[in-house]
Amino acid sequence: MPATYDVLVPGSSLAFEGGFFGISSICLVEAGGKRALFDCGHGTTRGLLLNALSRRGLNPADIDLLIFSHAHFDHVLNMDLFPDVPILMSRDEADYIKAPIEDDPATPRYL
Template sequence: MKPDYELLVRGNNLRLKDDFLGMSNVTLIQGPSGPILFDTGGYISRLGLLKALDARGLKPADIPLVFLSHLHFDHAHNVDLFAHAEFLVSRREWDYVGAPHPDDLLVPWGIREQLSKSRVTLIEGEGQIDRGIGFFPAPGHTPGCFAIELDTERGTTVIAGDAIKYAKEAILRRCDMAFDEIEVGTATIRNILDRADRIMPGHFPELVRLPDGNFVWDEAAPFELMVR
């Protein structure tokens, strides 16, 4: 059996004039040994995440493993819902959030303390989680960003997190928001584009490779806003 995946929370790259409105994608991976959650989203996604799990007959307690691409608030809030699980976090990211870039205001306070209530495995370099499920460093947006690579029936899929946040970065093949170095993020983007048939960005619909090597997206990204 090859791994498969689906979006639980559909992200977007919306923003206000001076602040972020965007939500991150939260992806459920079905591996040979069980489910893996890629990121947990922000508080804005909390109820939607629980509803999406429930629609699939799952509760947070049914998720044994959570992979955190990095530790920004919109990707790593809600970790308390999965306090029973094992968390995979890159060692470099763990160290980074102890002393983040002075312009990086996106690290939630107390994130290491919250995660330390659970079992945290710090990862380095490339490695395997399960058959057909690997991880690799994807620095740039933060120094410790990591991505997951899946060998699926639909080809090689990279769940990129904010290593590729939205289509603009894939089209221009250049990072445009880095708390590491822009050049480091750009090298990561080009690596992902070279190795993937499909890409799940951090804040955009899935990208699919065309025969000419360019990437496109087929799905819209609806944003339902209710005023009360």
């Protein structure tokens, strides 16, 4: 059975003088009877994520895996909704979050 995906929360970007602020998309991936979230979003999208899951008859306990594209705050901050769910990310990213560069404002130090 092929994997399917559904965009639960579309990403967005706000440009302003001197930079931009982006929010990642959150996608539900289903395959083999399992459900994964590809990225889980920022705190500002928490309600959107929970509502999107609810509209599909799901709640955080129905998620089997979190897949992180990378560990910037807009991709990972809702991970606390899934305390017992395994996380999959690249080895390079996992190594980086152990010691991010000093002036990296996008990677939370507590990860």
